[in-house]
Amino acid sequence: MTTTSRWRALTHHHLFWPVAVLVVLLLVNVPFTPDFFSIKMTDGHLYGSLVSIVLFGSPLILVAVGMTLVIATGGIDLSVGAVVAITGALACSYISDQADQSALAGVLLAMGLGLLAAVVCGLWNGFLVARMGIQPIIATLIIMVAGRGVAQLITDGQIITINSEPYKLIGGGYWLTLPFSIFVVAVVVAVTVVLTRRTALGLLVESVGGNAEASRLVGIRSRRIKIMVYVFCALCAGIAGLMISSNTSAADGNNAGLWIELDAILAVVIGGTSLLGGRFSIGGTVVGALVIQTLTTTIYTIGVPTQTNLVFKAVVVIIVCLLQSPKFRAKVFSARLGAKSGAQGGGSPSAPAPAGTTAAATEAAPKMEVS
Amino acid sequence: MAEPQPVLQMTGIVKEFPGVRALSGVDFRLFPGEIHALLGENGAGKSTLIKVLTGVHSLDGGTITLDGESVRFASPLQAQQAGISTVYQEVNLCPNLSVAENIFIGREPTRAGRIQWKRMRREAAELVDRLGLDIDVTAPLSSYPLAVQQLVAIVRSVGTGDSVSGGSGTKVLILDEPTSSLDRGEVLELFSLMRRLKEQGVAILFVSHFLDQIYEVCDRMTVLRNGTLVGEHMVRDLDQVGLVQLMIGKALDQLEELHDHQLHSDVGETLLKAEALGRAGGIAPFDLEVKKGEVIGLAGLLGSGRTELARLLFGADQPDSGTVSIGGKQVSMNAPNDAIGAGVAFCSENRKTEGLVPDLTVRENIILALQAARGWTRPIPASQRDELVAKYIKALDIRPANPEARVGQLSGGNQQKVLLARWLITQPKLLILDEPTRGIDIGAKAEIQKLVVSLSEDGMSVLYIAAELEEVLRLSHTIGVLRDRRLVAQLTNGPEITTSRILETIASGEHQ
Known part of the structure; x- marks a missing residue:
């Protein structure tokens, strides 16, 4: 009895399915890369597949964490990819103009400049959504499209390469044997959790997303809250932008952070936050982002042909979304139980499945759109 | 007037939902060339009757005859084909399409699979013209105000009736609360259209919560209560007091006995004062004073402006006239925040959507x-x-x-x-409760009422809205009576105030 109830409590935890998917994806790699889980120490740095996943997933985690709060208010932010590009372009072009590219003051100023630009983008998004009442998907589409142009203007349409030791640290350096970006992510995630759960911000965000009219009538200043989350989201994207440009020591207005908004939205959804707004889970989002990064890594390690990459990714994403849908699980698992009690019939489990699959697929449709 | 044959006759209509008998043996008839009001409070069965008639719901018992022939519609489309058209409260049209397209949507004149645009525009213009309206059918619907859109919806249903029933035309037109969001001028325009249709022999079934409108435009009325027929009367034969009694369902003298006053606590100095506070389309400007510890009950029929008044006092809607002062200080009531800051709290009647x-x-x-x-x-x-x-x-x-x-x-x-x-x-100073006891069980109801009394004793002011007059009477120091979006009277509760007195005030709209 107690084991059953404990198992129940575990499977009903909101992080159960995202974590389960992550674990399965990680295990899939083992037959192809036997030393997948091993971590080696070379030159005082830790190396290994797990470390790489976190390292390469860092920008996505940052963007997705910011996106979580926006989605929790019932909004969406498509401009994060462009903000990544703008921030990187601004920081790199400032550094490249310096006589000494490794001067700490110059690098800090460059980062500040980049993040300031990100905050301005966030204010603009927040202004359009909260003040002008424009639908978030349209409001943020403006910077999504125009922002890349701005980034190209900053870089004169070129890829700016720099050679700055301090700047390299953010996205490509090591500290205490670990990639420095892991620490950046840890700090941002911790700050976000404190900001939302140690203050009342999380509650108010969930209330605005859960029932906007009731929130207005209860006296929540929802405009202010919405502007705050768009600014926060842009700031997270800005940090990701610094990280990406630092990792390659270059700013590419065209390709930096391309399509990262879609992966971020997907990470939020896999993490269990509804696109309709309301309840959100930062922990879920982090797991969701790791799932996506692991999936990308897995595609390479198991040797999926390059041209079928995206199709393979889409199939896995659809399966993950279906597994997350309680209705789908109820249908499939009850169908299986029915088949079991129906004894020997060899092909019987497949018979009821198609009906359940189609019904649940429509159910999960809004989730799949984003992939 | 020699009575002709009714165009529509419904006899012994029964409709059951799981656990509820929504209609039990209702009779209803409709004559050609009349405007017939269907009246009743919430849950009386008005919309169920309309839905059974138009084929939205199936029938569990009884018969419907249209032009002497027994009919039973399986869908709204069938009803429409037989000449029964319905226009609902919300305009169900496409604002981005032209008026002509809206009138013909779903039944566009075609030749070889292509829409005949010229013919469509010409026929739409003819139809609009025939109904005496001045509307450019090529303009997008959204270029017209809501009221005209409502008229277009009526034109559309009349037109649909004409074309699909092979020339016999629309016999019955059902208008379900078409006036609820219109201003006075727009209502008059709607009424003149209704009268023209009536002259053309159409029977109109009209649902409205505005008593004055019923008396202005209708010839006959049918009153329902709790799913049963209470009576059918010519409008000129029944005065408003009689009508309100029929709707609420108690004879005046019967109500006297129910009356039972509780002792009320004393009230203090003025807490809130509203002067000429009003909002067009919501509630006419009103004056209201709330004292500390006072319970003010608002009485009135559904749609009389009770909720609208409360929402203005909370800043949930923005007033377009008047001032509010709380504790002697003027408060700008532009958002709920302003009211909350001044100590006002509001429990909406829509718990799920607004609470x-x-x-x-x-x-x-x-x-x-x-x-x-x-x-x-x-x-x-x-x-x-x-x-x-x-x-x-x-x-x-x-x-x-x-x-x-x-x-x-x-x-x-x-x-x-x-x-x-x-x-x-x-810890608000003024608590506004909009129908706090609706849809909850009797035990919880009593607890909430007791709570209101004890809050008032502790010095909290309460604005209490309830559909049941007894409830208002039992709890309130002062009773505000509303009618047709107007605060018509404020009665100080006392032995001489009875539910019948409140009913009279609702019906007559005058302070006696």
Whole structure:
């Protein structure tokens, strides 16, 4: 009895399915890369597949964490990819103009400049959504499209390469044997959790997303809250932008952070936050982002042909979304139980499945759109 | 007037929903060339009757004859084909299409699969012309105000009736609360269209909550109550007092006996004063004074402006005239925040859409108003929060007494208590309760009423809205009577105030 109830409590935890998917994806790699889980120490740095996943997933985690709060208010932010590009372009072009590219003051100023630009983008998004009442998907589409142009203007349409030791640290350096970006992510995630759960911000965000009219009538200043989350989201994207440009020591207005908004939205959804707004889970989002990064890594390690990459990714994403849908699980698992009690019939489990699959697929449709 | 044959006759109509008998043996008839009002309070069965007639719901008993032939419609489309068209309260048209397209949508004249645009525009113009309207059919619908869109909806249903019934035309037109969002001038325009249709022999079934409009435009009326027929009368034969009695369902002298006053606590000095506060399309400018510890009950029929008045006092809607002062200080009522800051709290009648956040827990819902007032940077300390929540869960007997339960899973009565708790912990000076006892069980009802009395004794002012007059009478020091979006009287409660007196005031619209 107690084991059953404990198992129940575990499977009903909101992080159960995202974590389960992550674990399965990680295990899939083992037959192809036997030393997948091993971590080696070379030159005082830790190396290994797990470390790489976190390292390469860092920008996505940052963007997705910011996106979580926006989605929790019932909004969406498509401009994060462009903000990544703008921030990187601004920081790199400032550094490249310096006589000494490794001067700490110059690098800090460059980062500040980049993040300031990100905050301005966030204010603009927040202004359009909260003040002008424009639908978030349209409001943020403006910077999504125009922002890349701005980034190209900053870089004169070129890829700016720099050679700055301090700047390299953010996205490509090591500290205490670990990639420095892991620490950046840890700090941002911790700050976000404190900001939302140690203050009342999380509650108010969930209330605005859960029932906007009731929130207005209860006296929540929802405009202010919405502007705050768009600014926060842009700031997270800005940090990701610094990280990406630092990792390659270059700013590419065209390709930096391309399509990262879609992966971020997907990470939020896999993490269990509804696109309709309301309840959100930062922990879920982090797991969701790791799932996506692991999936990308897995595609390479198991040797999926390059041209079928995206199709393979889409199939896995659809399966993950279906597994997350309680209705789908109820249908499939009850169908299986029915088949079991129906004894020997060899092909019987497949018979009821198609009906359940189609019904649940429509159910999960809004989730799949984003992939 | 020699009575002709009715165009529509419904006899012994029965409709049952699981656990509810929505209509039990209702008779209804409709004559050609008349405007017939269908009246009743919420839940009387008006919309069920219309839905049974138009084939939205199936029939569980009784017969319907149209032009002497027995009919039974399986869908609204069939009803339309037989000449029964319906226009609902909300305009169900496409604002971005032209008027002509809207009139012909779904039945566009075609030749070889292509739409004949010229013919469509010509026929639309003819139809509009025939009904005496001045509308450019090529303009997009959205270029016209809501009232004209409503007229276009009527033109569309008349046109649909004409074309699909092979020339016999629309025999019955059902208008379900078409006037609820129109201003006076627009209502007159609608009425003149209704009269022209009536002259053309169309029978019009008209549903409205505005008594004056009934008396202005209708010839005959049928009153329903609790799913049964109360009576059918010529409008000129029944005065408004009689009508209100029929709708509410108690003879005046019968009500006298029910009357039973509770002792009321004394009231203090003036807390809130509203002067000439009003909003076009909501409620006409009114004056209202609320004293400390006073319970003011608002009485009036559905749609009389009770909720609209309350929403203005809370800043939920923006007033376009008048002032509000609270505790002697003028307050600009532009948003709920202004009112909350001045100590006003408001429990909406729509618990689900305007009150609770269903995904959040009981605890989170309870602290929401207090937390919103403190701002996001100053969270309520966990120990203080848990103590407050536990205290109010106990005081209001919220079940389950689990602060972690999702509020969406609670019963109606318990949800109402959560809403009450949310505002009570903010210790408001004025608590506005809009139908707090609707849809909840009797036990919870009594508890909430007792709570109102004790809050008032503690010096809190309460504005109490309820559909049941007895409830208002039992609790209130002062009773505000509303009618047709107007505060028509304020009666000081006392032995001489009875439900019949309130009824008379509602019916006559005058302070006696």
